[in-house]
Amino acid sequence: MISFDSDLAQRVIFGENSIEKLAESTVALGGSRVLIVTDPGIQEADILKRAYSVLNSEKIPCCVFTNVEPSPTTKHVDAAVQFAKANAPIDLIIGLGGGSAMDCAKGVNFLLTNGGKMEDYWGTNKATQPMLPSIGIPTTIGTGSEAQSFALIAQAETHIKMACGDKKAQFGTVILDPILTKTLPRSVAAVTGIDAIAHAIESYVSTRRNPMSQMFSHQAWTLLNANFEMALEDNSEARGKMLFGAYLAGVAIENSMLGAAHACANPLTARYGITHGIAVALMLPHVIRFNKTVVGESYNELFADGNLADRVETLMQTGNLPNTLQDCPVQHHVRSTDISTLAKEAAAQWTAQFNPRPLDIHDFVRLYEQIF
Numbered sequence: 001m002i003s004f005d006s007d008l009a010q011r012v013i014f015g016e017n018s019i020e021k022l023a024e025s026t027v028a029l030g031g032s033r034v035l036i037v038t039d040p041g042i043q044e045a046d047i048l049k050r051a052y053s054v055l056n057s058e059k060i061p062c063c064v065f066t067n068v069e070p071s072p073t074t075k076h077v078d079a080a081v082q083f084a085k086a087n088a089p090i091d092l093i094i095g096l097g098g099g100s101a102m103d104c105a106k107g108v109n110f111l112l113t114n115g116g117k118m119e120d121y122w123g124t125n126k127a128t129q130p131m132l133p134s135i136g137i138p139t140t141i142g143t144g145s146e147a148q149s150f151a152l153i154a155q156a157e158t159h160i161k162m163a164c165g166d167k168k169a170q171f172g173t174v175i176l177d178p179i180l181t182k183t184l185p186r187s188v189a190a191v192t193g194i195d196a197i198a199h200a201i202e203s204y205v206s207t208r209r210n211p212m213s214q215m216f217s218h219q220a221w222t223l224l225n226a227n228f229e230m231a232l233e234d235n236s237e238a239r240g241k242m243l244f245g246a247y248l249a250g251v252a253i254e255n256s257m258l259g260a261a262h263a264c265a266n267p268l269t270a271r272y273g274i275t276h277g278i279a280v281a282l283m284l285p286h287v288i289r290f291n292k293t294v295v296g297e298s299y300n301e302l303f304a305d306g307n308l309a310d311r312v313e314t315l316m317q318t319g320n321l322p323n324t325l326q327d328c329p330v331q332h333h334v335r336s337t338d339i340s341t342l343a344k345e346a347a348a349q350w351t352a353q354f355n356p357r358p359l360d361i362h363d364f365v366r367l368y369e370q371i372f
Contacts, residue, residue, distance in 0.1 A: 142192025144250020
């Protein structure tokens, strides 16, 4: 087991069974009455039971909100806040699960301490009051939310994703326990793993990249690329390396930003309910090829053995991920006439401005046409 303090004032505990450090970490942050924010899948997998047991062994009272759904909206955050108030006082928040649970936990922290609604914090550093200490415990191998100070919360009505960022919202402690990924289905491991790979690649060439962010991006890519296929076969060592790689990719995002693959992915999720990781995977190879004329040398630094876009497509194939919209299970039928609307929505995404090669509406249209 490894424990270290990152440059982001975040304590990271990594290793098998590191969940056993949860009570100790709670006390170290001053927690005495805890709110756990999680989802039904974590409860069914007995991961929640284990976290609760560790806290209970040290007689730390906790209440549990389990109603987080994928791509959480303001509705989920508001419900969790009401739950927390009904169980007050709360002095520490734990986000346990995938990115959705951790984002929701950060959203709760904003509203519980600063009041108002999530829209009030859309952007950066809009929280004026101190926030509660918090702990992030990822159980998937992809989102990197545990490393970031941003909560990604969608508006309940429009499903537009809001990036609400503040350093005070960042988890004070992160627990990376590979054992918690053991029950992760192969299909979910593939989706979240590709998302982490996209984070490493896009942050490496973002216009806000810098030597520190690129150091994290490069190491993240190295771990993720080497272990993705083995992690799908439930190799515990490989999943541990993927978990750490996903964290490093999250740190890279925190120090830089993302690009056009994420800008294109968000409207696909909001409009058609396509899982975020699948939407990102659909776009990523095409965005890499689009950017190659500008950052080809940087892509070669990541993958000197061949074509980076081709490598991503190979990983997608290994994970049985779709290559086109027609292959995706969607809530609503995707029509070719929707492409112009999707392009406008992608161009308005925050991450679009950080893509290394500037895009106009026509570029977004062409990217969407390639996956149709």
